[in-house]
Amino acid sequence: MTMTAEQPTPATAPEAPSTTGVLDRVLKVRELAIAVVLVVMLTATQLDNSAFLSQQGIKDLLLNATILVLVAVGQAVVVITRNVDLSVGSVLGISAFAAGDLLHGGGNPVLAVVVAVAVGAAFGVVNGLLVSLGQVPALVVTLGTLYIIRGLDSIWIGSRQITAADLPSGFTSFGHDGIGVVPYLALLTAVVLVAAAYYLRSYRSGRDMYALGSSPEAARLAGVPVRKRILAAYVTCGALAGLAGALYLARFGNVDSGTGNGYELTVVSAVVVGGVAFTGGSGSLYGAALGALLLTSINSVLPSIGVSSVWVQAIDGVLLLLAIAVDRVVALRVAGLLRKRAAQTRSAHHG
Amino acid sequence: MTDPEPERTPVLALEGVSKSFGAVRALRDVSLQLYAGEAHALAGENGAGKSTLIKALAGVHRPDSGTVLLDGAPVVFHGPADARDAGVAVIYQEPTLFPDLSVAENIFVGRQPRRSFGRVDHRAVKEATAALFARLGVDLDPEQPARGLSIADQQLVEIAKALSFDARVLIMDEPTAALTGSEVARLFGVVRALREGGAAVLFISHRLEEVFALCQRVTTLRDGGLIASEPVDGLTEDDLVRRMVGRDLDELYPKQDAEVGDVALSVRRLTREGVFTDVSFDVHRGEIVGLAGLVGAGRSEVARAVFGVDRWDAGEVHLDGRPLKPGAPSLAMAAGLALVPEDRRAQGLVMDMSIERNINLTGLRTTARAGLMDRGAERSRAVDWAVRLQVKYARLADLVGTLSGGNQQKVVLAKWLATGPRVLIVDEPTRGIDVGTKAEVHRLLSQLAADGLAVLMISSDLPEILGMADRVLVMHEGRLTAEIAREDATEESVMAAATGRGRSAA
Structure with missing residues (x-):
């Protein structure tokens, strides 16, 4: 009965391309929207206080953002695989101290940065193995490692602290200077961001991360090496948190056992505000970086327009909820639209 | 590809394979041989073990005992990737796509064409996808995301995925369930070409005429055991049904005549945007109403909305003449409505209790x-x-x-x-259960209806709908497309309505 005479199928489906157009636009708009909010906010502040975007002002803005952007990029890679890494604050703290300790003992600055990255990557391996082999929710596993690493940090450091005086002057000036208004740290962060985004977009293993975040079951059936990819995401995240630790040391010159405490929540907010879906499989590293830039800019904007900085956290929270609400509304509308288009295309076929 | 030995060696085979899930023995000592250039049908009722067998071949399940043979040599597939690398392509019954990725990425995930430095060649991915779609005669945009595709389109993407690597063994689990006639014809053309090119094909379909049109051999499973493996030539559809069911149909579908009473459940113009539209029907006391349709047609969604699990956007539902509040399952329960859900492990039971x-x-x-x-x-x-x-x-x-x-x-x-419900909605009441218990469930439903209960039975099992329902409602893409009386209900009339080919002459 299935072979009975059929109406010829029309060769064209005018609906299909425009469907892609809609979705593409929405995705681009998502990052554009943050950029617009950022620009509007900075412009308004500049109009209110013309000293805000001075050369030093821009430099501060970028310097403040770099560390958060770096950690947010790593976090975004993990979130894209439908996981989360809450231990980034602790990892940042311990790798910053490791680098500082080495420099304090007269070590080579480049080696210190490498050590910080290696320490971060090592904790990334631990997290990745626990999450991928343990089949335990990442939230719980990394909450555990958050405390464990913080504990190790306290035991190791005790009441010691590293101050700028312990560091070679070349290292600290690397943390402050730059080319024109662009600090070296921001350049380094931008290079990492572009490289990581290019990797996710252009390599099979990068595409796998989106795939397994989108549907872990389908990824398994498609032969994606799920555990390996999750491990890689955590190692990336840990290494970037370690690098951020080294940059933190260079920028602030001051590290103790409390460094990076509570940082993980700011990072997760930045990622979510940047449009990386917590359900995995969508979002971009550029979005996460913009989210981080937006959150840190608010910190600078409020004092310059005379608002007390006690408002910062509340405003961050509102932004977070707003971002999620927007995502949800957009997702529902796009889903409805796609369904309608699909139904139309099909009925056009059989009509 | 060709086999030098005079005695043909199967490309892929199972030998004495058993597999259990907890107390359920899904496969018992089953053997199967797939030869190059041959299309092999796998027949059996729902729950006979077909899907488990496929998953054993595809490396998803590791057999508890018995071996998988590749070119005559025992192999162990540690995962789907191993099977894929051995040249086994599988189209699963339920599409397994990545909703966030484009159609093209879905097809080539993990196997994207690459350019220098191992980078993915996005343009080649897109072009290869377009070429596959052209070969299948499908007009989907390769860059469209998989989210929002209809079940039929998702199935076509799965088929394109399976065709995208030159498979030595192509396994298809009900690939045609959601497709229209011309799409099926096109698919069969491609499959025949593959088979003539030396591929082995394993084909599952509940449409027996497709088995006869495409396949040379047929293996029948019942309750996880092997019943027969034989050439298709010389078999009739009745032979095949007898092997699958293993008993008379009357015994499996013991429908008693019941006195049809007042309207118990009345659904009017029920709509949930984008899911189902303008659905109206009545269920009377003493009557079993079958709700048929393809997977994804919106049947379960209607049931969920009527029971109050999901809200509806427009329309109304009356139970014994009293209106039901939308989105309130506990009120629906109190009013005398019961819903036996589709997925008993996830929705029907708390497995750890x-x-x-x-x-x-x-x-x-x-x-x-x-x-x-x-x-x-x-x-x-x-x-x-x-x-x-x-x-x-x-x-x-x-x-x-x-x-x-x-x-x-x-x-x-x-x-x-x-x-003590007045209206019972059962969603796929016998999916994945053995034939003996199936008959018991049917007898129970029939008895309940005879005692005056109004029963709405959703089922993808066509013989079950035809055997048990006093009246058949058919849904297609979210709309009710036909209402067929028991006397007029045939596989053809129900399938025609379910695939949106309008009402057949009645």
Whole structure:
């Protein structure tokens, strides 16, 4: 009965391309929207206080953002695989101290940065193995490692602290200077961001991360090496948190056992505000970086327009909820639209 | 590709394979040989073990005993990637796509064409996808995201994915269920070309005429065991049905004539945007109404909305003439509605709780005294219904997860019948349960209807719909497309309405 005479199928489906157009636009708009909010906010502040975007002002803005952007990029890679890494604050703290300790003992600055990255990557391996082999929710596993690493940090450091005086002057000036208004740290962060985004977009293993975040079951059936990819995401995240630790040391010159405490929540907010879906499989590293830039800019904007900085956290929270609400509304509308288009295309076929 | 030996060696084979899931023996000592250039059909009822067999071939399940042979040599597939690398392509019954990725990425995930430095060649991915779609005669945009595709389009993407690597073995689990006639014809053309090129094909379909049109050999499974493996030539459809069912159809579908009474459930112009539209029907006391349609047509969604699990956007539902509030399952329950859901493991039962506790989940309010549970009343309620439905169990305190699929389903039925419903909605009541228990469930439904219960039965099992329903409603893409009386209901008339090919001459 299935072979009975059929109406010829029309060769064209005018609906299909425009469907892609809609979705593409929405995705681009998502990052554009943050950029617009950022620009509007900075412009308004500049109009209110013309000293805000001075050369030093821009430099501060970028310097403040770099560390958060770096950690947010790593976090975004993990979130894209439908996981989360809450231990980034602790990892940042311990790798910053490791680098500082080495420099304090007269070590080579480049080696210190490498050590910080290696320490971060090592904790990334631990997290990745626990999450991928343990089949335990990442939230719980990394909450555990958050405390464990913080504990190790306290035991190791005790009441010691590293101050700028312990560091070679070349290292600290690397943390402050730059080319024109662009600090070296921001350049380094931008290079990492572009490289990581290019990797996710252009390599099979990068595409796998989106795939397994989108549907872990389908990824398994498609032969994606799920555990390996999750491990890689955590190692990336840990290494970037370690690098951020080294940059933190260079920028602030001051590290103790409390460094990076509570940082993980700011990072997760930045990622979510940047449009990386917590359900995995969508979002971009550029979005996460913009989210981080937006959150840190608010910190600078409020004092310059005379608002007390006690408002910062509340405003961050509102932004977070707003971002999620927007995502949800957009997702529902796009889903409805796609369904309608699909139904139309099909009925056009059989009509 | 060609085999030098005079005695043909199967490309892929199973030898004495068994596989159990808990108490359920899904496959028992099954052997199967797939030869190059041959299309092999796998026949059997729902729950006969076909999907498990496919997953053993595809490296998803590791057999408990027995071996998988590749070119005559034993192999162990450690995962789907191993099977894929050995040249086994599988189209699963339920599409497994990545909703966030584009159609093209879905097809080539993990195998994207690459350019220098191992970078993915996005343009080549897109072009290769367009070429595959052209070969299949499908007009989908390769860059469209998989989210929002209809089931049929998703199935076409799955087919394109399977064709995208030059498979030596192509396994298709009900690939045609959601497709239109011309799409099926096109698919068969491609499959024949592959087979003539030397590929082995394993094909599953509940449409027997497709088996006869495409395949040279057929293997029949029943209750996880091998019944026969034989050439298709010389077989008739009746032969095949007899092997699959193993008993007379009358015995499997013991439909009693019942007196049709007043309207019990009345659904008017029910709409949930983007899911189903303008659905109206009545279910009378004493009647079993079958709700047929393809997977994804919106049948379960209608049931969920009527029961109040999901909200509806427009329309109304009356139970015994009284309106039901949207989105309020506990009120629907109190009004006398019961819903036996589609997925008993995820929705029907709490697998880590005992049989007794599961049955009593619906009676927490009625068996409590002054806010505290009356353990005695609970136990007697559970025993009463477990015995009436002949649930086979050792102790009522046993975890429900230790029961076989059929007995689990009886526990779900017991749980709902214990509420004394006026209208019972059952969604896929016999999916994945053995033939014996299936007949028992049918007898029970028939008896309940004869006693004056109104039953709405959703089923993808066409013989079940035809055998049990007094009236058949058919849905297609979210709309009710046909209402067919028992006398006029045939596989052809129901499938025509389910695939949106309009009502056949009635």
